[in-house]
Amino acid sequence: MIRSATEREYAMVEPTHFDVRYEINPWMDASRAVDRVKASTQWAMLRQTYVDLGHQVRVIEPAPGLPDMVFAANGGFVVDGQALRSRFAFAEREPEAPAFAAWFEAAGLTVHQLANVNEGEGDLRLVGTRILAAWPCRTARAAHAEVAALTGREVVSLELVDPRFYHLDTALAVLDDETVAYFPPAFSAESQGLLAALFPDAIVASAADAGVLGLNAASDGHHVVMTDAAPALAQQFRAAGFEPIGVDVSEFLCAGGGVKCCTLEIRR
Numbered sequence: 001m002i003r004s005a006t007e008r009e010y011a012m013v014e015p016t017h018f019d020v021r022y023e024i025n026p027w028m029d030a031s032r033a034v035d036r037v038k039a040s041t042q043w044a045m046l047r048q049t050y051v052d053l054g055h056q057v058r059v060i061e062p063a064p065g066l067p068d069m070v071f072a073a074n075g076g077f078v079v080d081g082q083a084l085r086s087r088f089a090f091a092e093r094e095p096e097a098p099a100f101a102a103w104f105e106a107a108g109l110t111v112h113q114l115a116n117v118n119e120g121e122g123d124l125r126l127v128g129t130r131i132l133a134a135w136p137c138r139t140a141r142a143a144h145a146e147v148a149a150l151t152g153r154e155v156v157s158l159e160l161v162d163p164r165f166y167h168l169d170t171a172l173a174v175l176d177d178e179t180v181a182y183f184p185p186a187f188s189a190e191s192q193g194l195l196a197a198l199f200p201d202a203i204v205a206s207a208a209d210a211g212v213l214g215l216n217a218a219s220d221g222h223h224v225v226m227t228d229a230a231p232a233l234a235q236q237f238r239a240a241g242f243e244p245i246g247v248d249v250s251e252f253l254c255a256g257g258g259v260k261c262c263t264l265e266i267r268r
Contacts, residue, residue: 001241003176005222009056009266011103012047012072015039019067020255024090025166027256039251043070046225046247046262053223053245058266060103066096071257072264073169075100077124079131079151079267083109086120089138107266112150116143121264122167128177130198131155134168156198159188165210169260173215175224175242179203181233183210203240209233216258218265225259
């Protein structure tokens with residue numbers, strides 16, 4: 001099958017202040033020292049990969065004291081020129097919300113504040129005209145109805161059950177408007193059934209590849225930018241007609257982050 005790439009606009013935050021100072025997911029170990037030089041090098045390579053593919057990358061100024069702001073995908077969900085500002089589940093990250101909202105406004109987007117806890121594109125994934133939305137780890141199920149009302153799009157609720165996969169983008173990758181890849185055990189039985197019905201031709205990731213956040217990937221419909229630590233999953237993408245591009249994001253894995261966590265798509 002021939003896959004077609006489309007130019008994307010991404011927003012990223014430099015890892016100037018990246019660190020693991022607290023533990024809010026199973027990946028985080030505050031006793032482990034972060035190699036910030038290595039993280040900066042990896043982030044720059046990820047950004048350059050997008051640029052080399054012809055995509056636009058907007059860089060958001062990092063704020064001191066916000067070590068997880070580098071994970072830009074959690075800052076909001078942007079579709080049709082509307083930015084749904086995040087309301088973080090943990091107090092440690094809540095100060096990121098106004099910083100992202102200010103950038104959205106400056107970028108000419110219409111900003112909306114949801115009443116319920118939600119963590120942006122970490123838990124809200126656009127697949128064609130439909131939005132897949134996760135709960136309950138970082139986004140309240142009640143937020144899904146708000147998203148549907150604001151966007152006018154169908155929202156499908158998916159329940160995450162494994163704390164290692166605390167955001168939807170750690171357990172499911174959107175490859176194009178019709179194709180996803182996911183790790184079934186990250187979801188409840190009911191949600192597995194929904195995904196199987198919606199995406200009968202989905203790529204199913206192994207535990208080994210999901211365990212290095214191989215599904216935390218960004219796709220333009222043809223190229224799939226992903227961690228270089230999941231070669232078997234990359235081969236599955238290649239067999240399905242996609243072109244996987246592996247990058248080293250190992251330093252971000254110590255905070256439970258990867259390629260997609262660092263990448264917020266701006267859909268105008």
